[in-house]
Amino acid sequence: MVKVRFAPSPTGHLHVGGARTALFNWLFARKNDGKFVLRIEDTDVERSSKEMSFEILNALNWLKLDWDEGPVYQSRRLRIYQRMAERLIKEGKAYYCYCTREDIEERKKRAEEQGKSWKYDRRCLNLKEDEIERFKKEGRPRAVRFIIPEGKTEFHDLVLGDISVDNEEIEDFVLLKSDGYPTYHLSVVVDDHLLGITHVIRGADHIANTPKQILLYKAFGWNPPLFAHLPLILGPDRKKLSKRHGETSLLAFRDRGYLSLAMFNFLAQLSWSPGEDKEFYEINELVERFDLNKVRHSNPVFDFEKLSWLNARMISRLPVERIWDELVPFLQKEGILEDLEKNMDWAIKMLSIVKERTRNLVELASTARRYVRRDFNYNEDAIRKYWKDGVKEGLKRLKSVFEKLEVFDASTTEKALRELAEELGLKAARLIHPLRIALLGERVSPGIFDVLEILGKEETLARMERALKELPDV
């Protein structure tokens, strides 16, 4: 059975690159009826934190990536790694290294000054008995290094194809740090093996690590899993996407009003395409179509514009019911959640027309506020443009026409307004624009007659009254 994992390190927020890796693993697992395991790689005591672990789980939940096993915390499995390292030492496949960072730094510097490329010089592999005894007596801290055998290491990457590296290029890397914690290479190999991981799907920044890990699998006598490396996401300047390109943590996108499904679609379609002329899919449609084989090899640029467009289109097309849960926090922030909950039928009607022209949930909530509360400010730009040429007179007439209407909906108000315009010898627009300002304080809105129907007669008249009172005579 297929079993994959996502193994973030809780040293920072889950950024979009990590999220994309998690997403591809999840898609692959679901597509193949496999298992998706979550493992927290918290073996860097200095930089890992409980809060970040929690936040990463949160972020995955928001994207709707559920896991079947875990979270497995590596910090609780230290003894396992230590035992495995000891085993390699006993078998002569690894050795203790007493070199300090300073020693190595110096030797490395010297080598580089001579124009030689540096690789750990195996000093501690060739230590004499008495030297070892002396170090032991001194209680000198020691790490464990892996002996890289001679030869060539090759593997077939499910995305990139055959990759081959000469072992000459690889140094005797550290397995166990002198503080007893495993390095990434040890823990990742041990855990992937023990958890029965069949496919390792991760970022291309791990390509160079793969041969090291394969060598470790061989040393242990284990079968390596299959590997698939995903192209790295770049910023608009073609550099690896990072904070320099703005806030790139996944949850920051949520907080800026992006729909989880929009983010899901966008990330799924970076480096991969279902191959149809279609921009957005339901999650199950992506699962059905997913194919590691069709993942591109080159690095994609994260296009904020396109994501924003996708988000806007999705908000517009999805029914209010499907975005409601995600919208709630934003409505709360605007202080209008309770008002809306008191009259959900109305809220749904209102949001349905408002959401068609908002790009994100922040905007949707703040625009919605104008429909709920009458205390908005009038947009100065709008006033400058449309509040002129005796608008007040026209609006007063319109108000008294509206007052007489018994049925107050889009079609009756439209008929009434157009008739009045004709009577006054004006273009309907001459009434519509000022009316929009009076009702919402903005120069743009959904169709004005839909707005009238949503607001209703009483509220419409009250807003017209306020505008006539507060806006200048012109």
Place this chain on the structure above:
RNA sequence: GCCCCUGUAGUCUAGCCAGGUAAGGACACCGCCCUUUCAAGGCGGCAGCACGGGUUCAAGUCCCGUCGGGGGCGCCA
């Protein structure tokens, strides 16, 4: 510097593995239509196979080189 990966418009991509009909779609941009505004929508436009060799009747597709881009070279993961 060394090693590895990679290259279809400004961007995301289809086509490449199994060579063959004007390189298809989307974002952005421009124009027109619709229209009460702004979006959306419809129609149209701009723009691409990095370059150079080779194989072949035929190359975006296969091979080699150059150049460009990215990643790695930690007792980080």
